[in-house]
Amino acid sequence: MSWNFPFLRPAAHIARLPDEQVKRLYPKLRWQILESTFIGYAIFYLVRNNLPVVSREMGQSLGYSKGQIGDLLAATAISYGVGKFIMGAWSDRSNPRYFMPMGLLFTAFCNLAFATASSYPIHLALWSLNGLAQSMGWAPCGRSLGHWYSLSERGTKFAIWNVAQNLGGGLTGLIVAYSTTLLGWRSAFYVPGILAVLCAVYLLVRLRDTPQSVGLPPIEEYRNDYPASGNENSEKELGTRDLLVNYILKNRYVWLFAGANFFVYIARYAMLDWGPTYLKEVKHASLGEGGVSTAALEFSAIFSSILVGWLSDKLGGRRGMMSTVCMVPVFLAYIGIIYSPDNKLWLDLVLFGVIGFFVYPTILLLVVSALDFTSKKAVGTAAGFIGLFGYIGRMIEGKGIGTLAERYGWNAALYAVLICTFLAIVLLSLSWKLSPRTARIVKSENS
Numbered sequence: 001m002s003w004n005f006p007f008l009r010p011a012a013h014i015a016r017l018p019d020e021q022v023k024r025l026y027p028k029l030r031w032q033i034l035e036s037t038f039i040g041y042a043i044f045y046l047v048r049n050n051l052p053v054v055s056r057e058m059g060q061s062l063g064y065s066k067g068q069i070g071d072l073l074a075a076t077a078i079s080y081g082v083g084k085f086i087m088g089a090w091s092d093r094s095n096p097r098y099f100m101p102m103g104l105l106f107t108a109f110c111n112l113a114f115a116t117a118s119s120y121p122i123h124l125a126l127w128s129l130n131g132l133a134q135s136m137g138w139a140p141c142g143r144s145l146g147h148w149y150s151l152s153e154r155g156t157k158f159a160i161w162n163v164a165q166n167l168g169g170g171l172t173g174l175i176v177a178y179s180t181t182l183l184g185w186r187s188a189f190y191v192p193g194i195l196a197v198l199c200a201v202y203l204l205v206r207l208r209d210t211p212q213s214v215g216l217p218p219i220e221e222y223r224n225d226y227p228a229s230g231n232e233n234s235e236k237e238l239g240t241r242d243l244l245v246n247y248i249l250k251n252r253y254v255w256l257f258a259g260a261n262f263f264v265y266i267a268r269y270a271m272l273d274w275g276p277t278y279l280k281e282v283k284h285a286s287l288g289e290g291g292v293s294t295a296a297l298e299f300s301a302i303f304s305s306i307l308v309g310w311l312s313d314k315l316g317g318r319r320g321m322m323s324t325v326c327m328v329p330v331f332l333a334y335i336g337i338i339y340s341p342d343n344k345l346w347l348d349l350v351l352f353g354v355i356g357f358f359v360y361p362t363i364l365l366l367v368v369s370a371l372d373f374t375s376k377k378a379v380g381t382a383a384g385f386i387g388l389f390g391y392i393g394r395m396i397e398g399k400g401i402g403t404l405a406e407r408y409g410w411n412a413a414l415y416a417v418l419i420c421t422f423l424a425i426v427l428l429s430l431s432w433k434l435s436p437r438t439a440r441i442v443k444s445e446n447s
Contacts, residue, residue, distance in 0.1 A: 011095050011208075012213065016217065022217065025215075033148045036207050040164075041138070043199040046168055046171065047108060047110075047192045047195075049169050049272065052277075053172065053173055053276055054177075055276075057180060057185045057287065066402040073402075075128040076130055078131070078395040079135075080132070081387060083135030084138065085384035085385050085388040087103075088135075088139040088381045089380065091140050095209045096141070096143055100141070101200040101203045102200075103133055104137070105200045106129075107133035107137075109193075110133055112194075113126050115188075138380075138384075140207075140380070151220075152313065154313075155310065155312040155365075158309060158367070162309070162360065166300075166356070166360060170295040173290075173293070175192070177290065177292075178291070251374065253373040253434065254382055256431060257373075260366060260427040261366050261390040263420045264363060265394050266393045266396070267355070268355075269393075270401060271337075272294065275290075284345075297352050301359075304360065305364055309365070309368070312368070319369040319372070319434070319435075320434045323361075323369075328425065331422060334418045338411060370386050373434075401416070
């Protein structure tokens with residue numbers, strides 16, 4: 001069964017280039033793939049995280065309650081989560097050069113249309129569609145990096161690429177806050193939407209599909225990095241059953257990572273979605289200071305993601321161990337936010353930074369772990385499945401925190417997040433001993 005448009009199908013392999021050209025082109029194209037997916041994914045965040053920054057101002061302008069804002073966040077979270085699984089499987093059988101720009105144009109349209117509307121049902125429909133469009137961002141990046149970077153370097157290279165979401169998310173807080181101050185809340189969707197259109201054109205020019213589609217050998221051959229199991233080296237595109245059943249639904253490790261991701265995403269998005277509103281209402285922060293809180297969450301993870309990804313490679317791929325360790329300071333930071341004095345905004349911003357510093361490496365390592373325990377041909381599907389659980393968590397967080405804060409106060413909402421963070425630690429601790437060596441044994445047993 002074909003479930004792809006002809007222009008989206010994976011690029012065909014072509015005749016291999018002479019060795020001299022391989023030596024010259026491979027490093028150049030590896031950098032080109034890393035650079036283009038990095039910039040493209042950063043722009044995806046401009047058209048995803050803009051709503052929370054101006055939710056209070058938009059709500060006041062249009063008369064939306066916290067519950068309605070929570071419904072917007074929950075709707076986009078569940079559509080993103082479901083879409084990430086579906087689009088992940090689709091992306092594994094698509095050419096990222098066309099798949100990713102198409103998603104960026106789709107999300108740009110949703111943002112531009114959202115800016116022109118003043119009706120809540122229309123806003124709910126558009127932001128739900130935006131979640132679906134956003135789900136076309138990660139999977140083609142994962143497919144590209146999985147084909148152009150080998151097992152022994154994935155922790156480090158994925159960590160470098162992962163900074164894109166922190167850069168994009170952090171810039172969102174600043175760009176949206178100050179454009180709203182100057183031009184009103186609708187500019188928070190116009191400006192990112194226009195930037196997304198421009199970036200889609202850029203991706204179309206820069207992206208490529210697999211190394212073999214441009215006449216280069218597989219990455220394992222180029223890097224002389226063959227895993228113990230031959231599964232990883234297979235360049236055959238997987239069928240639907242292999243992708244969804246054999247590599248995902250029957251994989252107990254992927255289920256473990258997905259369950260942990262459910263609670264990690266609640267810890268991640270609680271302050272991204274509601275942090276600016278919380279600081280404005282409880283700590284009397286300004287619109288600009290609320291935007292700085294988003295930047296603090298995002299920018300703080302730039303160094304930590306690279307450091308933890310590199311350490312996980314140096315420790316033999318012990319992603320579970322590193323993830324468990326990282327979530328403990330997140331738990332402590334939420335305790336600090338609950339008990340910090342109302343007149344110490346700087347302390348809250350520091351604690352926001354602590355959350356970002358440690359939660360983003362955890363999310364990165366969960367995705368890399370999934371790739372370790374599946375195949376580079378199934379990375380989009382595996383990440384989509386794990387992401388589905390994460391965004392179900394975000395959906396519950398988006399609606400739940402708004403409802404708890406409105407009915408019982410902000411402390412009740414933050415205690416709920418604290419409990420979820422503890423449960424994330426418990427589940428991650430079950431992956432403490434897992435590594436790519438474990439993954440190779442599992443693959444060999446199942447092959």
